[in-house]
Amino acid sequence: MAADNDPESEVFEITDFTTASEWERFVSRVEELLNEWKLTENYVEELSPEKGAYISGSWGEQSQDVHFADFKFYITHHFLKEECKKNGKGEEDTLPLAMQDLLCMHNDFPPRAHCLVRWYGLREFVVISPGANCEAIISESKCNLLLSSISMSLANSGCQVPIFVQIQQKWRRIYAGECQGPGVRTDFEIVHLRKVPSQYNHLSGLLDIFRSKIGCNMLPLPPVDITIRYTYILQDWQQSSWPQQPPDFDTLLGGEVGGVEFGSLPFGACEEPISELHLATTWPHLTEGIIIDNDVYSDLDPLQAPHWSVRVRTADNLQCLLGDFITEFFKLCCRKESAEEILGRGHAQEEGQENSDISSALSKLTEPAAPVPLSKLSVSSMVHSARKHIRRRRHIDESPLNVDVLNSILLYLFPDAAVEKSSGKEKITQSHFFRTSEQEKSSDNNLFLQLKSAPSDSLTYRLTLCLCMVNYSYGGLPAVTHLWQEFVLELRYRWENNYLIYGLTTGSPDLRCCLLHQKFQMLNCCIERKRGRDEARKAQERNGDGEHKASGGKASGTTTTKEPSQGKSWDSRSDSEEEFFECPSDQGEMETFQTEGEKDSSRFKAEGRLHPYNNMTLLNSTEPLYVPVTQEPAPMTEDQLEEQSEVLAKLGTSAKGTHLRAQMQSACLLSDMESFKAANPGCVLEDFVRWYSPRDYVEEEVFNEKGRTVLKGELSARMKIPGNTWVETWETARVTPARRQKRLFDDTKEAEKVLHYLVMLKPGDLACHLLPCLLHAAIVKLKHEESTENIPSVGKNIQQATSQANKLLHSVNYDYKRLEDFINQLVTMERVITEARSLKAKFAVDEEENNGETALELQKVVTSLLEEPEVVVIGAGQARIGRIIHRLFINAQRAALLSPMDEDLEPAAESRKIPDFPPPAGREILLRTCVPRPAPYSKALPQRLFCVLMKDEFRLAGAFSSDTSFF
């Protein structure tokens, strides 16, 4: 430090830091950090960490920037997180922990740790390395400057944790460091060469280095503890190749089954997911005499090594089909272009130009080469498709989606279009198209509700899968846009021609599904109503011809099933027989009749009766009280509902608002009242209330004049309030059966609204709307694939993922960042499953020769290989798993070294010449001893040399301690 305070100095002496050099500032900053990180408090611990602590424990680090002049360094403290640290001053002559660790035998070759941990066995150290964008410390003087700085810092602070400086280029991983203790110090040095010098290519050479380095001139030589680890790498999997073939997209369309493949997501990796298998064979605790390893002979046979462990390296950036599909589709969600921008104006304009040369289109369609299974197609049913595609056929080259693909997809989406008209009753069996297994279905039932997607055999779900596939393999965004346009056109066609949309549950939109699904259902509602209306009108026309006009209520009994409707050919539900919602205008005759009726109720003919109600009779006559045929309330999709709620809420909470709300919603009440009046001529409000709101008709037993008890009823108090909405509405209600009322639900308008919405939907938004369905499908797929592999970690993750998706997909606005994370999780799960599959194939887990126990054992190894960094092979090379690994290496060796011709020769004789294992990819030799340095009378201190020998790397990492007491 610049201002070394003399303890006896005067109080008023000025401490001057102004002249402090950069170097001094750096040293003091490092000291500060060491203090801040509390590395100066030395504590006693049990001598060595537990066996395996470096594997099971987790490593922590904290870092800071430090500056040396304008040069930036990172200073990082690495440490093994330990349960409890025992504090307390160590005895004066206890060696620093780091020095004790140098000799610790329990944690050699930790599978996952900083390289300094592996080389020096340290559990705690500090590294100073050049900051990002700073050049490496190459020059020797700079290097020495840094080393002296840390030496100063260590000495000043009394810190016993070693500090390293990273020198030379980063990739070379060369560190120089120092550790200081009371009267002792250890220097850490590294030698790094490109080539292994031949004289050091074996154990005996390295022992020579070690001895000369520690400068031991004692006789006899102290014993050196030797630990050796050879690592063999298996990269060639030819002999046990990965079982999965990537799907051939080209054949997808040509197959007999048409578009069946569109209905499922692909799965699996496109390449071998396991890139390498590393086998580490270790010989721990050898002494010099036990084994011989020199330039001519070696005892080190991997098969005989007492300790084996394996690890696998998975392929980086493994391309997995499911993951790719989802990721690509997810990218669509962020696109902002409109359909027109994507396809260009020309495409949109040409939609309008109709030129119906159907015959040529048909001939094209029916060409023998057509990929669509013709047996299932009928000419007539294809006409409508053809009529539309013809336009695009004229500029096939420009259309983003191949016509054949498009046809197959449309056929898959609307399988009913393929049914031959002549054999109208023949239906395509659902199971053929949607082959989800029973098991999947049951778990799936719930899933679509959780994810707010759509049932797994619904049109929406299938559309999602098709769009996803089109996006991935048939032309990306333009093709998606194209398919969507065609899809909407088909929907419009169905609306205009009264064909129900196939593959949707009937009834009002299911608000638990995604909005798009609701829209489709809404359109179906419209088609259904329109169809009912059209059929009713036709029936009435027929009736009108046969009988006299205005035969009134009788018409309702006539069914329309005999009508040769095209749509009937496949539609199993025909519940729309009721005649409904005739326009009042073309019923002039009825009107007059009706007004007459109102004058004299007894002559008024009842209309639109559904059934008598509980044997009740009207209060003012003996006629039974009839429940009228009523209009169904208007179905709504969730966005409409939202809108409606907002409107209602906006009316405020005042009495006036309440009244307005009541009036707005009384349309349905009015309609019901009118129907009721029509069905029950001569009725009064009390009659209506008795049916509609029975509790508002209070009956009491009273004695009449003859002394008999009779029931006397009246409206409840709240119904009697003058001017309440019920009374008001009753008074304005005319006598009109439901079928002649104004429609509560304007199907034409609603259908057009839906279609407009669909047409205007940007492809990006479309993808967003369908994302829940895709994630739903992906989860189902993962579940299915996992169930065959049984990987516990993945199974658990799917569970968690589902509940997470539930939250993500139910929020009003998607959080794209978190959705992306979520998708990445799905991708990871897919990868793990493919890795497990690959490993199972390699380890022959499923092979028949393995009985249950071995199979179980193998399964366990596979699971741990996936979850742990390194797996110990119990029994090393002699056990079952060891033999399998051995065989893998033999196969790879033979494949690599034998030409195919040779294989025909006697394999037994041949194989003898080939070594079972390739040359080790890496050899690690760890030498340890404890000798006095620098003089024979000094304290005996730990010395260590870690040698790494590889094809293009030679590294010696030495830690040499010396007694500083007298030097």
Add this chain to the structure above:
Amino acid sequence: MDEDVLTTLKLLIIGESGVGKSSLLLRFTDDTFDPEQSATIGVDFKVKTLAIEGNKAKLAIWDTAGQERFRTLTPSYYRGAQGVILVYDVTRRDSFTKLENWLNELETYTTRNDIVKMLVGNKIDKDDREVDRNEGLKFARKHSMLFIEASAKTKDGVQCAFEELVEKILQTPGLWESDNQGQKVQLGHQEQGRGRACGGYCSIP
């Protein structure tokens, strides 16, 4: 005033016609009782801000018509509700026995499964009680609901019912926060081989 509102909650009031749903609501929001409360048509709507333990919650309360015929209409408004008050009339057993139907309806139409439910037995000021308090309690326990008896006419229990319900909703994690912090799924495998540590055979990059 809206600035210090913690959250907006959507509540529903359902039950048979004439059990006093609108009266309960009116008592809660305006602290009045109108014996001539007219029968609700469709749905009605009221707002009230309530302070619970220093947190202000804005309540948007949807009152529904109980008539059978309106049940094709009203359930559409169940969407997104965080709490529901299920009302019966203690002087009318049939309004109690029909509760099961209402629960089924809720089950079918609500969008969340963790919705907080409260059972309210109304009109305890009347003498001709038909449903015993214990029956209500038993029903509520069976269906894991909150339970209270109340009278819109005499004010008894009304304020308390709403407060309890809101408190319960605020205590239910994930039910009212706009940004649910879903727990992150972590696959151990993901982290492997990355980061600063040298993975694998040490010297192989």
